Amino acid sequence: MNQPKRPSFPARLGPPSxxxxxxxxxxxxxxxxxxxxxxxxxxRGVGLDSAAVRSRMVQRLAASGISSAAVLQAMGxxxxxxxxxxxxxxxxxEDTSLPIGLAQTISKPxxxxxxxxxxxxxxxxxxxxxxVLEIGTGCGYQAAVLGRVAREVYSIERLRxxxxxxxxxxxxxRLTNVHLIFGDGMVGYAQGAPYxxxxxxxxxxxxxxxxCDQLAVGGRLVAPMVQSNGQQILLVIDKTPYGFNETVxxxxxxxxxxxxxx
Ligand code: SAH
Numbered sequence: 001m002n003q004p005k006r007p008s009f010p011a012r013l014g015p016p017s018x019x020x021x022x023x024x025x026x027x028x029x030x031x032x033x034x035x036x037x038x039x040x041x042x043x044r045g046v047g048l049d050s051a052a053v054r055s056r057m058v059q060r061l062a063a064s065g066i067s068s069a070a071v072l073q074a075m076g077x078x079x080x081x082x083x084x085x086x087x088x089x090x091x092x093x094e095d096t097s098l099p100i101g102l103a104q105t106i107s108k109p110x111x112x113x114x115x116x117x118x119x120x121x122x123x124x125x126x127x128x129x130x131x132v133l134e135i136g137t138g139c140g141y142q143a144a145v146l147g148r149v150a151r152e153v154y155s156i157e158r159l160r161x162x163x164x165x166x167x168x169x170x171x172x173x174r175l176t177n178v179h180l181i182f183g184d185g186m187v188g189y190a191q192g193a194p195y196x197x198x199x200x201x202x203x204x205x206x207x208x209x210x211x212c213d214q215l216a217v218g219g220r221l222v223a224p225m226v227q228s229n230g231q232q233i234l235l236v237i238d239k240t241p242y243g244f245n246e247t248v249x250x251x252x253x254x255x256x257x258x259x260x261x262x
Pocket of ligand 1: 100107
């Protein structure tokens, strides 16, 4: 609860480059403010309005190959600037990971979109997922996006400070289908199982057995994983009636999966 108060977006002024993009505010004749007047309200409009900035982010995601309408819609509707610290608000819609405290980061939008698109898989076409487990709530951003594409989201975080931060970030959004749990995600969250999807936001060097157990048959797991050569890659595991199918995808760079709580 001791978070600094967030500014409404747009933040009261971005870096010089952002400010340069602001067109001068034209005041109607007869409304000219004297020089000593109170500061003008932050200008709104193209270039600064959060919906417009977000829709440009969505356009970039689509251009870079995200094709699921459900994912693009979800990315367009969750206000990422509400999940980052005040000083970083003007970078909220850039394709970059950002620090969220306690040496952790919020993933960049393209990675969030890519992983959720993978999670939806063929089900995406059939209009949404059932129950989803997210390991690594962080600031709660991805949980909010997941909440738009899944019926129920269980998101578990091992750091109490971040679990509470996510709680504070998500409270005003009133997403009744997003459930935050403080605990060690290495053991999954049996109470919500079986899951149609499991998504990890931290990379370990093996897939915990609990995740495979808690995945429904027909379900899919998407997780960063460190390979024997030390490189972290994105791994997709499908649980079929006949066993697990693993697919290794592109290299990624996630914070480490750790055990225990802190
Ligand atoms: N999805 C998050 C990204 C957070 S970064 C967001 O949108 O902000 C990954 C998070 O995984 C970190 O907060 C880290 O503390 C958490 N984490 C690492 N190992 C974990 C574990 N075993 N159980 C739960 N959370 C874990």
